[in-house]
Amino acid sequence: MKVFTSAIRVRSSAKSEEINITGQVEAVILESGVHEGMVLVFTGHTTASIHLNNADKDLEEDFHNYLKEIVPNKPTYKHNKGEYGRNADAHLKSLLVGNSVTIPITKGRLALGQWQAVYFSEFDGPRSRLISIKVFGSPEGNGR
Numbered sequence: 001m002k003v004f005t006s007a008i009r010v011r012s013s014a015k016s017e018e019i020n021i022t023g024q025v026e027a028v029i030l031e032s033g034v035h036e037g038m039v040l041v042f043t044g045h046t047t048a049s050i051h052l053n054n055a056d057k058d059l060e061e062d063f064h065n066y067l068k069e070i071v072p073n074k075p076t077y078k079h080n081k082g083e084y085g086r087n088a089d090a091h092l093k094s095l096l097v098g099n100s101v102t103i104p105i106t107k108g109r110l111a112l113g114q115w116q117a118v119y120f121s122e123f124d125g126p127r128s129r130l131i132s133i134k135v136f137g138s139p140e141g142n143g144r
Helices: 023-034 057-070 087-099
Strands: 001-012 016-022 034-043 049-055 101-108 116-122 129-138
Touching: 001 034, 016 057, 023 034, 023 116, 023 129, 034 049, 034 087, 049 057, 049 087, 049 101, 057 087, 087 116, 116 129
Parallel strands: none
Antiparallel strands: 001 129, 016 116, 034 101, 034 129, 049 116
16 A cells, blocks of 8 residues: 655635635545555544535635534634634634545546535634645556
């Protein structure tokens, strides 16, 4: 089994934003040479997330509006009163959405559903963020 580790950098331009990183993840898979296997996409940032969703701009906006409704940034959050800043809502949104996805690789490509895309969610931007990518599996001709 081959293991390939890489990273991509994403720069958000707003406090709250969806960034489709599918193409960047596919580029790492191509570079890895893995033909059949899995890819793990992970963010170590506690105010951001990685997830799969329908690649639709309106849905991106709906998603963030929904999160604002269920997780408002209350001044009563203890984190907002401390030395860490006023971003408790960003941390809570990250907890709800998650920090990684694992996706099958088939014939050297992401095995996503018809409408799926890999998204980086920014909840405390704008910022420059590092996303870790680990590809593991078999090169072409080495396994099925």
